[in-house]
Amino acid sequence: MLGIEHDAPQRYRDTELAQGRTVARLSRRGKYLLIELDDPDQEPLELIVHLGMTGGFRLEPSKHTRVTLHLEGEDAPPALYFQDSRKFGKMAVVRPGRYAGMPTLANMGPEPLSPDFEEEVFVQRVAGQSRMIKPWLLSQLPVAGVGNIYADESLWRARLHPAQTRLSSAEAAALYGAIRATMQEAVLAGGSTLSDGSYAQPDGVSGLFQMRHNVYDRAGQPCNRCGVPIEKTVLAQRGTHFCPHCQVLEQRE
Ligand SMILES: [Zn+2]
Incomplete structure (x- = not known):
């Protein structure tokens, strides 16, 4: 890493510490990228990247490039460009962990497709909390990486209203299965590229999961299960899509 160039030190913190270090390992937690930076003479550091809603790395610069990572090495491109039209993305260099x-x-909770995401533990955690189910999923506490699209899609699959509280064990188990299935399909399809085109794979190729959305971005279109039009509402400040017939809110006090 020859250096990290940007003009927003509030958003991209302590990046000067990356100067001259070697990229030793890449990993990911939820929507965070973790880049381990080694130095033969000092303790390792970690560059944390949160993509926000519209952030992503590209091999070519664009008008939305916010940060340039200058690289050197046999297999490395000369630079990686962090593009982020809405500027919700963040970076920071910290000591590992x-x-x-x-x-x-x-x-953050366990990765949804890893063996650490256990049905029994998830069902217990659902029983032990009293928040509305969708905002709780978005908190990343019960499981990592389930954002707005995948929360809406998982809840439709599990036939649960996004504002439902006090889920039964059977409902929690159905939600567990729905999250696994939704995330698996989404990863295989390369993610969801919406009409704003902000998300793409690093080579610029679009994801295809948006073609398989059952509720997200489908307000007014028929439910794929029952034919009733999908509704859109706002829940905890996030656009929320659901089928009013398949996902009925039950009052439970
Ligand atoms: Zn329906």
Whole structure:
């Protein structure tokens, strides 16, 4: 890493510490990328990247390039460009695993497609909390990486209203299966590229999962299960899509 260039030190913190270090390992937690930076003479550091809603790395610069990672090495491109039209993305260089300033990352639940995401544990955690189910999923506490699209899609699959509270064990188990199935299909399809085109794979190729959305971005179109038009509402400040026939909100006090 020859250096990280940008003009927003509030959004991309302590990046000068990456100067001259070697990219030793890449990993991911939820929607965070973790890049381990080695130095033969000093302790390792970690570059944390949160993509926000519209952030992503590209091999070519664009008018939305916010950060340039200058690289060197036999197999490395000369630079990687972080493009982010809405500027919700963030970066920080920290000591490995020191996520104190990043509570979402520090408290993140297990990866949805890993063996660490266990049905029994998830069902117990659902029973132990009283929030509306969709905002709770978006908190990343019960499971990592389920954002607005995949929360709506998983809840439709499990036939649960996004504002439902006090789920039964059977409902929690259905939701567990729905999250696994939704995330698996989405990954295989390369993710969801919406009409704003902001998400793409690093080579610029669009994802295809948006063609298989059952509710997200489908307000007014017929439910793929029952034919009733999908509705859109706002829940905890997020656009939320559901079928009013398949996903009925039950009052439980
Ligand atoms: Zn329906």
